[in-house]
Amino acid sequence: MVKDLYDVTVIGGGPIGLFTTFYSGMRNLKTKLIECTSELGGKITMFYPEKTLRDIGGITGIKGGNLVEQLIQQAKTFNPTICFNQRISDLERLSNGTFLLRSEAGEIHYTRTVILTVGAGIFKPIKLDLPYxxxxxxxxxxxxxxxxxxxRNQRVLISGGGNSAVDWANELVSIAKSVMVVHRNNDFRGHERHVSEMREKTEILTPYTLKQLHGDGDFIQSVTIEHTETGLTKHIEIDALVVNHGIQGDYGKMAHWGLEMREERFVVNHAMETNIPGVFAAGDAVTYPHKLKLIAGGFTEGPIALNSAVRYMNPNAESMAMYSTHHEALLEMNHETLY
Structure with a gap:
């Protein structure tokens, strides 16, 4: 038996991967977390560490970066192995039934089970397709x-109509001198309440698209926007431009492992099992009927995937981890904190 064989390897260090890593420790499993970048936190760390999140039960509001900090601290509770800057490219089932994982740079990992919490893969913003x-x-x-x-005190123009554009408009309105939102459609895709708040506090220009940037070679000083129906243009002076036209994900070679996919996500059942025995998935990476696309939903899916991995390794194992209020190691930590 390979001495560095892990019970569970979680691929993807975003919020769901972090919480799944913690829960794996709750079940006393030898756990490894592999992240393809140099930082944990996934999409939150990359795109909205300053954004206030309000759709997690019991938390009235928390900055994305602060949530990630707490998740990292929680994930490290049971001392898992954490690897950075390794993008896993290959999955191979060995003759003894365990898996060999290989990164693009050639690093090797051995594990009994795999849990994919990779979101949409490597995230890249859809960039503005304008000269210069x-x-x-x-x-x-x-x-x-x-x-x-x-x-602060800047004239900010936001281009986009999704959740990120709406949320940033609402966040920036208290800091900026002015906030203007330009969107190619009349309707916005954000949460209804947030859209209503944005309409009350910012200037909205729809349906318009960015047509041209004007600047001195370093800073944008103004933009030209164009009405999508009439072709009429407006010239607007700005201090900052925020573009939220969406993000693109890339699973790389993982998409060719033979995993069943639908709508660019991995198909799982109610137990978060993929079609490859021993490989499970959770979070934004998965699709199944009535999928709840919230962090709170992923915080449930991760432990479900982990419990399924435990049953895969030992069909007679308990169906779930002991509650934290009864977990011996956590009770000892509580005692140490109190005294």
Missing amino acids: SERYEQYNLHYSVDELERF
């Missing part, structure tokens, strides 16, 4: 909002 747009990216053209303070 790339030259402004290091100055005042943004595809995410890393620090709210950098927009």
Whole structure:
């Protein structure tokens, strides 16, 4: 038996992967978490660490970055092995039934089960397709909002109509001098309440698209927008441009492992089992009937996948981990905290 064989290897260090790693420790399993970038937190860390999240039970509001910090601390409770900068490319079932995972750089990992919490894969923002747009990216053209303070007292134009565009408009309105939202459609895809809040507090221009950027080679000073129906244009002076036209995901060679996929997601059943025995998945990476596309939903799917992995390794095992209020190791931690 390979000495560095793990019971569970979680691939993907976003919120769901982090919580699944913690839950794996709750079940006293030898656990490894593999992240393809240099940071944990997934899409939250990459695109909205300053965004306030309000759709997690019991939390009235928390910055994305703060949530990630707490998830990382929680994930490390039982001392899992955490690997960074490794994009897993190959999956091979060995003769003894265990798996060999290989990264693009050639690193090797051995594991009895695999849980995929990879979201949509490697995330990349859909960039603005206008002349000279790339030259402004290091100055005042943004595809995410890393620090709210950098927009203080600025005239901010947001281009986009999804959840991110709506949420950033609402976040920035208290910091910026003004916030204007340009969208190619009259309707927005964000949560109804957030859209209503945005309409009350910001200037909305629909249906318009960005037509041209005007600047000095470093900073965008103004933009031209075009009405999608009439072709009429407007010239708007700005200090910062935030583009939220969506993101693209890439699973790389993982998409060719033989996993059943639908709508660019891995198909799982009620137990978060994929069509490959021993391989499970959770979070934004999966699809199944009545899928709840919320972090809160993923926080349930991860433990379900982990419990299924336990039953795969030992059909006679308990169906779930002991509640945290009765878990011996956690009770000891509580005692140490109190005294």
